[in-house]
Amino acid sequence: MSGARTLAPGTAEGTVIHLDEPVSFWGGFDSASGRIIDRFHPQHGACLSGKILFMASGRGSSSGASVLAEAIRLGTGPLAICLLHDDAIIATGALVAMMLYGKACPVVVIEDTTGWQDMAHKRRLRVEALDDGALLTVLET
């Protein structure tokens, strides 16, 4: 188990996908298919739908918040997002999806690099993000 800080609350469990580089949700991700469409991204074509997404930070346009909210609405978005650095754009997208649709995509920050990398390489995790803190539980290593 490992502690983290909550940017957007919620609970999720699923398989981990770890991105080598952050992706910009606007222009780099397709909310219809849930896939990475940035041609220059090392994991171009990877599907984020239904996964616990580990990426170190956010990237790119603030319109990413709209695209993330739309993906959560459609059910093509990640189940949860675990960051190493705070990102207000990603947090906003997830918070708005909760406000409009009651659909949670917890967003948490694990500020300790070693701890973040350790969790990013597990197979399955449970993310429980409450207002006063978040907990990650390893379901499968």
Add this chain to the structure above:
Amino acid sequence: MLELNAADKAMLAGEVGAAQADALLLVVRFARAVGARRLIDCASAHVDGCLYHGEASLDFARRFVALGGRVRVPTTLNVGSVDLIHPELFNGKPELGTAGAELMEAHVALGCLPTFTCAPYQTLFRPALGDQIAWAESNAIVFANSVIGARTNRYGDFIDLACALTGRVPDYGLHQAENRRAGVVVEVVGLADAPADAAGGIAVAVGLFIGRECGATIAAITGLPRSTTEDDLKALGAAAASSGAVAMFHAVGLTPEAPDLETATGGLSAPTIAHLGAAEIAAISASLATVADGTDLTAVALGTPHFSLAEFERLMPMCTGSRFKTDVYVNTGRHAWDILVARGWDLTLAEAGVTVVVDTCTYVTAILRDLGGAMMTSSGKWAYYAPGNLGVEVAFGTLSDCMASARAGKVVRA
């Protein structure tokens, strides 16, 4: 740790209205995510959420309309998905056009001003030096911070409208004087006497460079041409905010917080990371193009960010004589469009084969009649995004290069 004042707490409790309570909750959570310690009043907002990105965009605006929300500060609107003045220009899927127009109208219903421009700083709603503002749209953010000296972070979809509805903004980052100092210096060398047409191209190249190399570190730029105009600084900021997460730059001797290098850096030492001469500038400009000079052109695209009246004044003498061989598109705002019409310039432009696009922009929506072949632009931002967004080939040049090419039907230099 975020501390709210009594008025914030009352608003959060719904004492101002349900829309304000909802919007402030979003601002508060955002403020916690960025580590702000308090909220402050904002003098104005510029909202980018009126560009349609899917059902969620519309549902968000509709929610606040349904709750009876009204913005609490003067709020300008960025471009939408359609030209409401010339709706016939939209050639995308009809349902997207309808949803895009509804989204724009929903924002007006919330009390936002129907400016629909990415250059709100060139309208009557230009902020003043030192104003705390909540602005979205990457180029507008850079311009407000750098060229005007107003203070905003890189706000964007949802949070922009939430700040407008509450009149509150998290106090962090560029709202605070100590975070507005330059951390690096970029020297432009040997180009101080460049002519006005070249200054536009130099500004774009320098902008692309600081976007790529400086990221969130503020650059102080020295040695820009003396002929550099406000529109060139607009182009510089737009290019920088396309190639990187730039929110602010200082142009020493040109922008208000940089009368000299020492003021720009706050007296702290800042390393010089590059000397950009004519050769470097030419190489950066060339890197924007996906086609070679001499390639046949389908269209010329101008006005990203929106053309100002001053830019139309430069364009008009180039639009006399026969029609251009290629299509020419110029994006602008209603403020400039009204003046064009009053002067009869809209007719002159139409006769020359120039399509003026209002309320939107050719790289974000379906306007261009023919997406085959190559397009030429004087905008670093358009050149940066159009190949990905529209799947077109691009050439880059100064305004004179672009118009000479429109006349020749292929990429030439003026």
